[in-house]
Amino acid sequence: MSVAATRRSRMEKWYRRLLALYPKDHRLEHAEEMVGVLLAADGAAQVRAPKPVAWALRFGQHTADSADLVGGALRIRGRIALNRLRRTHWLSWTVRDQRWSDALAVVSVVAPLLLLVAALTEFRIPQAVASSITGHPHWELTATLGLADLPMAAGAPGVIILVFLRLRRLAGLGALATAIGQVAAGAVPAFAGYADPAVAFTVLLSGTAAVALLLSPGPDRGLALLTRSGTALVGAAALILGGFSVGGDVWFGAQPTRSDDFGGKVAGLPADLLIAAVLVGVAAACLRAPVSRRVLVLLAIPVIPYAFLWQEKLAVDLFGPPGGGSAIISSSIPLLYLPPLLLASLVLFGTWFARRRAGERDRQVASATA
Amino acid sequence: MQEPTFLILTALAAGAQHGYGIMSDVARISDGRVRLRAGTLYAALDRLKADGLVTGDKEEIVDGRLRRYYRITDEGTAELAAEVGRLRANAAVAASRLGLAGGTA
Numbered sequence: 001m002s003v004a005a006t007r008r009s010r011m012e013k014w015y016r017r018l019l020a021l022y023p024k025d026h027r028l029e030h031a032e033e034m035v036g037v038l039l040a041a042d043g044a045a046q047v048r049a050p051k052p053v054a055w056a057l058r059f060g061q062h063t064a065d066s067a068d069l070v071g072g073a074l075r076i077r078g079r080i081a082l083n084r085l086r087r088t089h090w091l092s093w094t095v096r097d098q099r100w101s102d103a104l105a106v107v108s109v110v111a112p113l114l115l116l117v118a119a120l121t122e123f124r125i126p127q128a129v130a131s132s133i134t135g136h137p138h139w140e141l142t143a144t145l146g147l148a149d150l151p152m153a154a155g156a157p158g159v160i161i162l163v164f165l166r167l168r169r170l171a172g173l174g175a176l177a178t179a180i181g182q183v184a185a186g187a188v189p190a191f192a193g194y195a196d197p198a199v200a201f202t203v204l205l206s207g208t209a210a211v212a213l214l215l216s217p218g219p220d221r222g223l224a225l226l227t228r229s230g231t232a233l234v235g236a237a238a239l240i241l242g243g244f245s246v247g248g249d250v251w252f253g254a255q256p257t258r259s260d261d262f263g264g265k266v267a268g269l270p271a272d273l274l275i276a277a278v279l280v281g282v283a284a285a286c287l288r289a290p291v292s293r294r295v296l297v298l299l300a301i302p303v304i305p306y307a308f309l310w311q312e313k314l315a316v317d318l319f320g321p322p323g324g325g326s327a328i329i330s331s332s333i334p335l336l337y338l339p340p341l342l343l344a345s346l347v348l349f350g351t352w353f354a355r356r357r358a359g360e361r362d363r364q365v366a367s368a369t370a
Numbered sequence: 371m372q373e374p375t376f377l378i379l380t381a382l383a384a385g386a387q388h389g390y391g392i393m394s395d396v397a398r399i400s401d402g403r404v405r406l407r408a409g410t411l412y413a414a415l416d417r418l419k420a421d422g423l424v425t426g427d428k429e430e431i432v433d434g435r436l437r438r439y440y441r442i443t444d445e446g447t448a449e450l451a452a453e454v455g456r457l458r459a460n461a462a463v464a465a466s467r468l469g470l471a472g473g474t475a
Contacts, residue, residue: 030412036435037389037408065407072409076416 008039011062015039018066021073023080038065085167095215097351103294104216106225108168110299111209112159112175118202119156122149151181152202159209163219172213179206197305200336204302212298225291297347304340371453374414377404379423379442379450386427386441389415415440423449 015038019031042061095101155178162171182203216222374396381387381395393406406414418424423446427439442450 026412026416030416030438032436033389033438034408034412036437037393037411039435040390041393041408065409068407068409070409072413075413079417 008042011042012039014066015069018069018073021070023077026076034069038069041065082165085170094217097355099291100294100351101216102221102225103291103298104212105218105222106291106295107208107212107222107298108163108216109219109222109226110295111205111212111302112156112163112171112219115152115156115175115178115202115205115209116160118205119152122152122202148185151178151185155181155206163213166218166220168213168218172210175206175210175213179203179210182206197336200305200340201302204305204337204340208298208302297343301340301343304343305336371449373400373404374406374410375418376450376453378406378411378414378418379446382424382440382442383447383450386439388437388439392440418446422446 012035015035016031019027019034022031042058042065095104155174159171159174159178162168162174182199213219377396377399378392380399381392384395387395389408389411393408393411396404396406415424419426422443424440425443427441429436429438431437
């Protein structure tokens with residue numbers, strides 16, 4: 001056997017070994033022709049050049065072809081896995097009522113978006129960007145990532161990525177895991193988290209996102225209802241408000257010397273509170289859709305705990321700081337979580353009752369016609 | 371549509387070709403700028419077949435090796451024509467704004 005033939009045989013063996021990375025069906029169908037193409041390409045690349053140069057060129061081509069084969073195998077396997085996930089029929093139960101189904105679809109776009117902004121704001125990332133633009137010295141990045149922050153830090157971007165990949169059910173499960181993770185992290189005594197209205201907001205928002213993603217046709221339908229410009233408006237508003245939201249110890253403009261200064265009354269809103277204002281923007285965008293009222297009811301569920309932040313703020317503004325005659329109702333787990341659960345139960349009961357009445361009406365019409 | 375996909379469909383628009391033929395044609399069409407390798411080509415062909423834009427054609431044995439031909443489908447032709455229209459419109463706007471001859475907007 002000549003040197004060239006030995007080399008070709010060695011290359012063929014190597015390429016066949018790499019082709020083992022491809023899925024079996026693809027290999028059976030294309031392996032022979034791929035080997036033929038690879039060897040033909042190698043033959044065409046032969047150049048007249050001094051031996052070391054020719055060897056270097058051949059080695060470069062061979063290495064690039066090998067890397068490309070591995071890349072091709074990964075692309076095909078990735079596509080197959082993605083298609084399999086998309087075709088899976090698990091968790092295929094969705095709400096039958098068209099109006100509630102559409103409302104949940106809109107929420108399946110808005111809630112993950114708000115969740116991401118809430119996570120970014122928790123780490124003051126939009127605030128840091130705003131600070132770099134405005135030069136405000138108090139808006140600094142606090143990148144302290146503790147165990148209690150992990151569910152939001154990993155969950156919120158993860159849910160958005162899964163939504164973007166159109167993996168609705170996985171995104172729903174991700175949102176559910178984010179909610180459970182936050183509750184679990186809050187249950188650790190050292191963190192004592194979930195009696196905080198801001199944490200209640202993100203826990204309930206994750207839960208709402210999970211329900212919307214699992215029980216609706218998903219973000220595709222939601223985007224169609226919300227319209228592209230509406231979604232862009234919501235996203236931009238969320239990020240801008242996230243950027244200009246501030247913690248309780250930070251103020252717009254100069255830091256006030258007395259707590260009852262104008263700056264203290266107007267600013268100093270807890271960071272997440274301004275995200276709630278985004279919901280007003282969402283409401284405005286949703287008004288164009290026929291399901292707007294239902295969307296607002298669903299989004300009200302995670303916003304209810306903010307009532308406590310508002311009353312705290314109002315009480316301080318009207319009656320002075322705590323201890324000075326202020327009438328602050330301190331937040332507790334039942335006060336934070338029971339009203340949203342009550343609203344969710346009302347929604348469930350209302351839809352069940354409406355369906356039952358519609359069924360009775362249909363039966364009456366049917367018996368009258370008979 | 372990504373450039374390799376566009377070039378593969380363009381290569382097949384002239385008639386059915388085998389894998390190595392497509393690779394050579396793509397290099398020729400792109401003036402040597404795009405050089406498809408086997409892994410990329412067959413991953414793209416796999417996707418295009420799944421999308422119904424390309425289909426298998428005849429097979430032959432040359433020098434003891436299998437050679438399979440691929441051809442563009444009607445759907446693939448329509449998709450390519452739509453992409454050409456999009457690119458042409460964009461190019462016309464760009465040319466106009468650059469003050470080049472042939473611009474329309």
